[in-house]
Amino acid sequence: MWVRKMKYSVEEKGTKVIVRGIEDFNLKETFECGQCFRWNEEEDGSYTGVAYDRVINVKLEGDMLIIDNTDLNDFYDIWFDYFDLGRDYKQIKESLSRDPILKEAIQYGKGIRILRQDTWETLISFIISQNNRIPQIKKVIENLARSFGDPIEYKGKIYYTFPKAEDFVMFDVETIAKSKCGFRAKYIMDAASKVFSGEINLLKLYEYKTGEIRDILMNINGVGPKVADCVILYSIGRYDTFPTDVWIKRIVEYLYLKREGNPLEIQLFAIDKFGELSGFAQQYLFYYSREMRKKIFNERKK
DNA sequence: CAGCAGGGTTCTG
DNA sequence: CAGAACCCTGCT
Known part of the structure; x- marks a missing residue:
């Protein structure tokens, strides 16, 4: 119901696709x-x-999105959905702004879009994210890509695709751990073997109800409710999901609860409040919490 | 079932 | 320069 035909003009120019509007x-x-x-x-x-085995460069100039190193086919097959260009975010923000607290949070991240990412990459990325910091997560992912992915050249630099399940299963846990992913190596291996064997078919997840997808994903060692919810939101696109990590927990406690809470309680509170737009609310709140982190951190010390 | 360990890195006191 | 913390989960 939030998807409506957007009025873009799209043209291909050399290696670029230019989208206006x-x-x-x-x-x-x-x-x-x-x-x-x-x-x-x-x-x-x-x-x-x-993303999706391709390297692209994106630039925004006014109402113009310039995607380099692509063509019209890939734009319509991949990038249109990847950047969620068919969705009216103005309407989403208006609706969420009925809550005055969220209205304030949205001011900090008015241009956030929820990307439609590859399921396997999202799954592994958020397995790596557990008990980890964002710069370190990025580093580990690059290490894995360099070791197990395929090289792609773009503007004289070499980039690497995100490795597939089949790229991991032929190695052992120790080899994967060389990426500095630590104790998460065994989790990556378990995910890889369950996907490679067909025990879990990531391409069919969308056919299931959200709760069923959660159960399927949580059969993987190292996948709990938070990681499963990230996959469900960022890849399957179930927007009534509210992944509750430490930052979200802090910001909801700080802005709404005014006391400590547990993750499940916070998640239920948010989904009750934001309903089918919970995932968008989560993104605005996460970004806001990162912007406000010093302030929140000082409050917590008292 | 509450509490805690767990890679490696960065930031803090 | 040690100690804490880190977009959490599994184990005891």
Whole structure:
């Protein structure tokens, strides 16, 4: 119901696809709201990243989105959905702004979009994220890509695709651990073997109800409710999901509860409050909590 | 079932 | 320069 035909003009120019009519999109906010780990800012403010076995560079100039190293086919097959260009974020923000607290949070990340990411990559990325910091998560993912992915050249630099399940299963846990992923190596291996064997078919997850997907994913060693919810939101696109990590827990406690709570309680509170837009609320709150981290941290010490 | 260990890195006191 | 903390989960 939130999807409506957007009015874009799209043209291919050399190695670029140029999309005009873009609204409610900010690259920094979208790439740094905690949902993805493989995008890096260039000196000119554009971002280069690897997704779906491709390297692209994206730049926003006014209402113009410029995607380099792609073509019209890939734009319509991949990037349109990846950047969620068919969704009216203005309407989502309006609806969520009925809550005055969230209205304030949205001001900090007005251009956030929820990316539609590859399921396998999302699963492994968030397994790595557990008890870890964002720079370290990015580092481990790059290490894995360099060791087990395929090289792609772009503008004289070598990038690496995110390795597939089949790229991991032929190695042992010790080899995977060389990526500095630590105790998570055995979890990556378990995910790889369950996907490679067909025990879990990630491409069919969308056919199941959210709760069923959660159960399927949580059969993987190292996947608990938080990691499963991240996959469900960032890849399957179930927007009534509210992944509850430490940052979200802190910001909800700080802004709403005014006391300590447990993750489940916070998640139920949020889903009751934000309903089918919980996932979007989560992203605005996560970004806001990162912007406010010093303030919140000082409050917590008292 | 509450509490705690767990890679490696960065930040803090 | 030790100790804590880190987008959590599994084990005891």
